[in-house]
Amino acid sequence: MMSKSKSKKKRTKIKIDYSICGEEGKIDPRDCSLCMRSCDPAVFVMHPTLGTEEKQEDPYDPQDWRITPIWGSLCTRCFKCIEACPEKAITISW
Amino acid sequence: MREYLTEQWMNFEQIYIRKIAGFSSKDLGYKLKMPIIGRILRWSAESMIHNDSKNRNAKNADGHFGQVIPLEDAQLIMSELAAEPIICNYCMCRWMQRKKKEAVCINFGVLSEVIEKLPRFIPKDRTYKIDRETAMEKLEEFNKKGYISSVWFQPVPYINAICSCESPECGGFTLRNNFDLDVMYKAEYIIQLDQDNCQGCKQCVATCQLSAIRFIPSMNRVIIDYDKCFGCGVCRHACQHDALKLIPREDFPGFDGTY
Numbered sequence: 001m002m003s004k005s006k007s008k009k010k011r012t013k014i015k016i017d018y019s020i021c022g023e024e025g026k027i028d029p030r031d032c033s034l035c036m037r038s039c040d041p042a043v044f045v046m047h048p049t050l051g052t053e054e055k056q057e058d059p060y061d062p063q064d065w066r067i068t069p070i071w072g073s074l075c076t077r078c079f080k081c082i083e084a085c086p087e088k089a090i091t092i093s094w
Numbered sequence: 095m096r097e098y099l100t101e102q103w104m105n106f107e108q109i110y111i112r113k114i115a116g117f118s119s120k121d122l123g124y125k126l127k128m129p130i131i132g133r134i135l136r137w138s139a140e141s142m143i144h145n146d147s148k149n150r151n152a153k154n155a156d157g158h159f160g161q162v163i164p165l166e167d168a169q170l171i172m173s174e175l176a177a178e179p180i181i182c183n184y185c186m187c188r189w190m191q192r193k194k195k196e197a198v199c200i201n202f203g204v205l206s207e208v209i210e211k212l213p214r215f216i217p218k219d220r221t222y223k224i225d226r227e228t229a230m231e232k233l234e235e236f237n238k239k240g241y242i243s244s245v246w247f248q249p250v251p252y253i254n255a256i257c258s259c260e261s262p263e264c265g266g267f268t269l270r271n272n273f274d275l276d277v278m279y280k281a282e283y284i285i286q287l288d289q290d291n292c293q294g295c296k297q298c299v300a301t302c303q304l305s306a307i308r309f310i311p312s313m314n315r316v317i318i319d320y321d322k323c324f325g326c327g328v329c330r331h332a333c334q335h336d337a338l339k340l341i342p343r344e345d346f347p348g349f350d351g352t353y
Contacts, residue, residue: 011121011124030193033192033193036191036192036193037192037193041262042191042192042262042263042268044191045110045111045190045191046107046189046190046191046193047105047107047108047110047111047190048105048107048108050108050111050112053105059104060104060211060212060213061212061213061214062105068110068111068120070110070111070119070120070121070122071121071122071123071268071272072120072121072123072124073121073122073123073124073272074123074262074272
């Protein structure tokens with residue numbers, strides 16, 4: 001049985017505004033990715049956008065990328081990613 | 095096999111994002127803590143990682159897990175067992191988690207031919223096809239730099255990669271250390287400290303990726319957290335006083351069989 005953590009720490013919700021950063025926005029995460037580099041526990045993952053596999057011209061070299069905060073439970077709430085983001089696209093709440 | 099690996103590697107970065115049986119790995123830490131669903135999730139993830147049946151799903155990276163190996167074993171595999179062609183390509187974990195392109199992954203056999211076709215993993219400015227001797231030299235170079243050698247099934251029982259990992263970028267270490275999923279197994283060895291030889295120079299502390307070594311001021315020597323030690327042997331390169339030695343895990347009472 002998994003033990004419940006004693007401090008009732010609430011779930012950290014990290015959100016990235018994909019209208020700014022990602023395949024639709026003006027920033028290609030492959031050019032920036034400052035949030036990924038600033039994060040100590042490596043919460044973020046950069047990946048080809050889901051569902052665009054058919055649209056890609058060359059499936060071996062996908063061009064649509066976005067960043068997803070994947071390991072939210074490891075977030076230490078240091079806000080380094082918010083400071084690092086040049087377009088203020090990241091919000092953290094809990 | 096070739097089709098399986100091609101499908102797996104074409105969009106490997108999506109592995110955490112893609113929904114598998116209704117669940118993606120997003121916020122996995124929270125999901126695993128849910129009372130009943132968490133347990134089912136853990137069971138299904140474990141069986142996916144160790145899936146050795148014929149009806150595997152390439153997009154789930156079924157049967158993909160690895161084990162830490164010390165430098166000597168990695169070089170043995172490279173010199174005698176690895177199938178040609180051998181390539182040295184960019185580490186995918188570091189690319190997807192840090193946007194770092196570091197050519198530290200050594201792949202061999204069919205997987206090399208698959209990865210060759212994926213431009214984002216192939217270094218353009220240098221030769222990526224290497225021979226056995228170069229591969230062995232590279233392994234030593236990475237190990238001394240502080241990277242942990244690990245050997246990978248993809249899919250089990252095919253072994254076709256030796257990575258040089260670091261924590262927390264490596265997917266294997268992340269899943270193992272944070273969520274206790276057996277993606278990465280500990281080595282067949284464990285580190286042993288010769289307390290008389292240790293001079294308290296603390297050099298080894300900085301090299302341990304798993305923070306298994308700690309310096310104790312009052313004793314002026316380091317202590318080892320054997321629960322955290324994966325037996326990679328990277329700390330040995332930092333020790334000037336011959337105080338750190340790898341011994342077989344099975345010879346270490348209390349830690350035999352703890353992989």
